[in-house]
Amino acid sequence: MILDLLRELVGIDSVNPELVPGGAGEVAIADHCARWFGERGFEVHRLEERPGRPSIVAIARGSGGGRSLMFNGHLDTVGLAGYDGDPLAAEERDGRIHGRGTFDMKGGLAAMMVAAHEAKQLGLRGDVLVACVADEEFGSHGTEEVLRHFTADAAIVAEPSNLELTVAHKGFAWFEVEIEGRAAHGSRPDLGIDAIVKAGHFLVALEEWQRRLGAGDVHPLLGAGSVHASTIDGGQEASTYPARCRVTLERRTVPGETTESVRAELEALLDGLVATVPDFRYRVVQGLGRPPFQADRESPIVACLAAQAEKELGHPPVIRGEPFWTDCALYDAAGIPCVLYGAGGAGAHAATEWADAASVERLARIFTATIADFCA
Incomplete structure (x- = not known):
């Protein structure tokens, strides 16, 4: 049957x-x-x-x-x-x-x-x-x-x-991070701010975030939480400084972590880049999140x-x-x-x-x- x-x-x-x-x-x-x-x-x-x-x-x-x-x-x-x-x-x-x-x-x-x-x-x-x-x-x-x-x-x-x-x-939380630049003609570095290059700093910081998660406390059945970049999009054409670069990321969570705690970690990371990288600006949009x-x-x-x-x-x-x-x-x-x-x-x-x-x-x-x- x-x-x-x-x-x-x-x-x-x-x-x-x-x-x-x-x-x-x-x-x-x-x-x-x-x-x-x-x-x-x-x-x-x-x-x-x-x-x-x-x-x-x-x-x-x-x-x-x-x-x-x-x-x-x-x-x-x-x-x-x-x-x-x-x-x-x-x-x-x-x-x-x-x-x-x-x-x-x-x-x-x-x-x-x-x-x-x-x-x-x-x-x-x-x-x-x-x-x-x-x-x-x-x-x-x-x-x-x-x-x-x-x-x-x-x-x-x-x-x-x-x-x-x-x-x-595990649970998960999705975020979209938009790195803000300034559009200008490719011949005017004095006017343009390259959002894609600025996003590179964020991607390096994201890799370091993943390293810290892997080296931290682990759940006995689930191991550690993790983070990765899922998609990236930016720019218009070769002769223009890109005004924005959008990175979508996923953070997998373990019991004790929440979407809110992950957002706080993400914004602390980004605020650190604002303090250390000239002209670094960002905007975070929170996507779907599900608890562990x-x-x-x-x-x-x-x-x-x-x-x-x-x-x-x-x-x-x-x-x-x-x-x-x-x-x-x-x-x-x-x-x-x-x-x-x-x-x-x-x-x-x-x-x-x-x-x-x-x-x-x-x-x-x-x-x-x-x-x-x-x-x-």
């Missing part, structure tokens, strides 16, 4: 249109999930504040008095261009299901859907909520919308983790999931952190204890992607047992 569902989900094009203009989006796959849950007696809610970008929340109501548990999985994928083979075929070879989104993360999506259905038959006291969300691959607007309407006593995000327990991940995540390893959901994983695997699950960002941080910010746990495989965003079929089946069994324990 679960591998059939996985093949169905992979066969539905759900490329995020924010990443690929004209991408199919989540409408067709959200419709499919809503029908699947409806046919199995779930209470089904469709959230669509952004037209054409729906999320589905399916609920199995308990008899009352038990803890509620929400699962989260995203419907969208990255693009299909450049995929090696048919990205929607969901072909099985040597125990692997191949196709775009198998690993990231329709394997986890199928596992949480089937687990909720199996657990629904057990006469639970607590509610089970399954959030199938839009837009995780770009802005996570789907999970944000879900959390404005629903809550739970705990949550599990089913992103792929190779059946290892993820209790922390760290679960309470003593929380009931972490203990419960770890215990059920150990029963299935025959050994305690590996505890890990991730360098990338996930929707776990949004649940944590909403006050919902959360943990990440998902299937095995490889190839997220790559030319070849696959999910390990056996791990998807094991994941569903672990999720079913966790629901039975946590919501009983």
